[in-house]
Amino acid sequence: MSKSVKKVLLFIGVALVMIFTLAPLIWAFIISISPGKELASLARHWLPDSFTLMNYKQVLSLSDNAASFKNSLLNSLIVATVTTFFSLIFGSLGAYAFARLRFRMKDRLAVIFLITQMVPSIAIALPMYLIFNRIGLLDTKSALVLANLSFTLPFIIWMMRAFFESIPKELEESAFVDGLGRFGALLRIILPISAPGLFAIGVFAYLNTWNEFNTALVLTGSSQSKTMPVVINEFLGRFSVDYGLMASSGIIGLLPPVLLTLFFQRYLVDGMTAGAVKG
């Protein structure tokens, strides 16, 4: 095959992949900025004659007892941020114990952590509901943070453990010689040089929590704890006639995870692929 033919084939292939990836996104965006009366002819013209931000204004100011979209965004933001914060702290501490320290039950504990990952989320949902009901945390953001922590922690420990194991032991040993205690060595030597790994894993935890739907659906009941995916799911039922509102809520809901992903993509791709390619 000549070089120019190859180039053309490459171009066509890449163009097809990019169209498949981006067309649905762009279409949802176009619908979100189109005036309602133009929707009917939009599929034939692809672009509206005039654009409007009314849908965004309306969806953000929308509030009734069932669901306020603005509140749900705030709830998602709080739940995802707090979960990520604590799962990074608890997760990296736990991972360090697994990577570096000898203790009884280590292997058994690792197996238990692994088993918790395989439990079907639907089987877990009811017992979780009952637990939070009993301790009076049903329909609160705290319950969501706790539930999400239990989902992200095993995964974070598993990923961070491999990361810590790749750090040479001599680093801590020289820290001990320099007079740092165990905690000091972990806090001032190991964690700072693990920052790239922590970033990647933090983004994973954030995405997982931001996107989590099953548990949020079961555990939340009012606008004080309903997260964005739960409210968007309600919109899908309620606004099945108003596509502009629906699309604008979706565009807003995908912005945080997408921006985060694009911003941290280098760390993310490294973190995502490290385990699978090496292993």
Added chain:
Amino acid sequence: MDKSKHSDSVVIQKEGLSMRGQAILRQAARSVLSSKKMISESKFALLLLLPTIVILLGLLLYPFLYSIYLCFVDLNLTKPWVGAKFIGLDNFSAVLKDGEFWLSMETTLYFAVFSVAASMILGLAAALLFNVKFRLRGLGRSLLLIPWAMPGVVNAMIWQTMLHPNYGLLNGVLLKTGLIESPVGWLSDPKLALASVIMAQIWTSFPFVALMYLAALQSISGELIEAAKIDGAGSIRIFKDIVVKLLVPVTLVLLVLRTIDSFRVFDLVFAMTKGGPANSTQLSGLYLYKQGFMFSDFGLGSAGSYILTGFILVFVLLYMRILRQKDRV
């Protein structure tokens, strides 16, 4: 003062210590550890793991055991005064006798087979394309991540706008090019709805496959391929013998991950079709949710979810066997 000391040791580390240096360092560290009253290893480990253990025991292990208990009792939350009655394996046999369960398993199987196969093929194709250097490659690769990063509910919303009979882009394009004459109801026709949901699943899952394959391709060293070329291997031969072989481990990992994911999909169908029309997109996850949270039959729901987990395990073990055998040949 402390800081400069530590950075010194970091520099030493970077330059690499001799074996002897390492031994001396280790000994020094050990003597410091024993002379100063440092917290013991196992106590320190317990301290570090305490928050995780508390959260996991309380919020995962307890629910896990409780859900196993639920499998064997008849618990009706709408009639709490009746209490839980031990009924042996009745929940399991009730699930296995339920035609709707088997219908949902069949639908899930179609969904899993087609979405996994298509996302693997499309992902590999995209990875091979993006392995070639071209302008804006980095930008394209970043944009690939978008469908992967978004919530399943938003994915459902986006494909509802794509597939809407009147407002949807797909019908618009097909009508314009004359491939169809009247609008198609992609999500209202029972024959097309499952295919439409599979499409949405492929869209959100192929980028991950592509990035994993891309990383694997880039780890194949140029030297290896050069050496093969010098030995007179043609490009097809190189692809078959070197590239394909090195991609086998990643393929296994991806197949396992993608299969588990597609068997457990819930939010996408829940938001996109609610299982309709006429149960044509009712995947197992949705069936189990309905049994538990709509019909309040939690025993049935729990038993069913463990049957589903059993099916997933069978698939995973099957992959491992097949790919390991291939590896040996």
